[in-house]
Amino acid sequence: MSDRIESVVRLISRLSVILPAYNEEEALSKTACTVSRILERARIPYELIFVDDGSLDNTWIEIEKLCETDAHIIGVHFSRNFGKEAAVYAGLAQSTGSAAAVMDCDLQHPPEVLPDMYRLWQQGYEVIEGVKSSRGQENLLHRHGAGLFYRIMTKATGVDMQNTSDFKLLDRKAVDAILSMPERSLFFRAASAWVGFRSTTVSFQVQERVAGKSKWSPWSLTKYAFTNIVSFTTMPLQFVSFAGAACFVLSLLLLLYSLIQYFSGHAVEGYTTILTVLLFIGSAIMMSLGIIGYYIARIYEEVKHRPRYLISKIAGVQRTSWESESRDGKDNEKK
Ligand code: UDP
Ligand code: MG
Secondary structure, three states: OOHHHHHHHHHOOOEEEEEEEOOOHHHHHHHHHHHHHHHHHOOOOEEEEEEEOOOOOOHHHHHHHHHHHOOOEEEEEEOOOOOHHHHHHHHHHHOOOOEEEEOOOOOOOOHHHHHHHHHHHHOOOOEEEEEEEEOOOOOHHHHHHHHHHHHHHHHHHOOOOOOEEEEEEEEHHHHHHHHOOOOOOOOHHHHHHHOOOOEEEEEEEOOOOOOOOOOOOHHHHHHHHHHHHHHHOOHHHHHHHHHHHHHHHHHHHHHHHHHHHHHOOOOOOHHHHHHHHHHHHHHHHHHHHHHHHHHHHHHHHHHHOOOOOOEEEEEEOOOOOHHHHHHHHHHHHHO
16 A cells, blocks of 8 residues: 555544453443543544453453444453453454554553554554553562563563553554464564564553452463563573583582592582582472473464464454455454
8 A cells, every 4th residue: 555545544544442351340331431432532433342351250241231332342252261362362353443452441551542542653653552651559579570571571572671561552564463473372562562563652651440350360470471481582491501501610610629628638528518419400400391391381382273262252243344354364264
């Protein structure tokens, strides 16, 4: 498409807003109402795609109710909980707009920022990243854990990931590029940085949750961090070689020390030294095997080639446009 036609299309194009929802019955209608009001006031044509990630409460019933009363709303229901990343991918695959925004369903990502993102997209930006100006309320462990995770991810992607979020707006080109990435376990935030394109950032303040509780426990966050690090970098494997080299240097030093002690007539205390060395090397080997094992597990998951998610129901008006028709064909091939 020529630049001129593309900018005309951008003036009248629909924005798809993707909202993953897991046990969000309390927040849902308020979120739908707030986002719709803001987009209507800004005169942005839109569709809202709620993806129910196998909620255990009445989230799906709420989504169906919204779909009956509002033609802008589409609901996708998973057969079980597949996780937020999967919900985001399902929403992107379902979207028909020329641009797609992703935001949390609890209004922690302020929808007032959406019109600003949309305007930047109209000016020609293809990836507009929401960057947290403050991280909201978090405990110390969470803050430091998140800090370390993002430092590793920044090294892995070569893009500054500190303070990034899942709140972003993507051009159709970036959406299609992300959807074409075949990995089952893909970290959306890093994928949108990896695809490149003309990017910019918009800063926002993380809001209080409108209702309900966060779905993350410290354990699920740790698992999430490991999975995403492994899906984007082989750095931990290099740590295995590093640990091996460090063990080798330490054992040389110990050997030297033992020989000096031996020839000077003070033999090293045998049992304690051997036990310490054995424990040290043993734990280094176990840790290394663990890391390698984790990568093998990820490879196993990938080669099984199972779908990222399974949709059990779809509600709302199914839009057809020249864009969605061509993409639906591609999606069906994938499933
Ligand atoms: N979410 C999801 N599947 C999950 C967990 C969370 O779709 O398994 C959704 C959730 O409904 C919300 C967003 O992901 O819209 C962010 O989750 P949450 O607010 O619990 O995370 P936090 O804001 O505390 O990081
Ligand atoms: Mg939240």
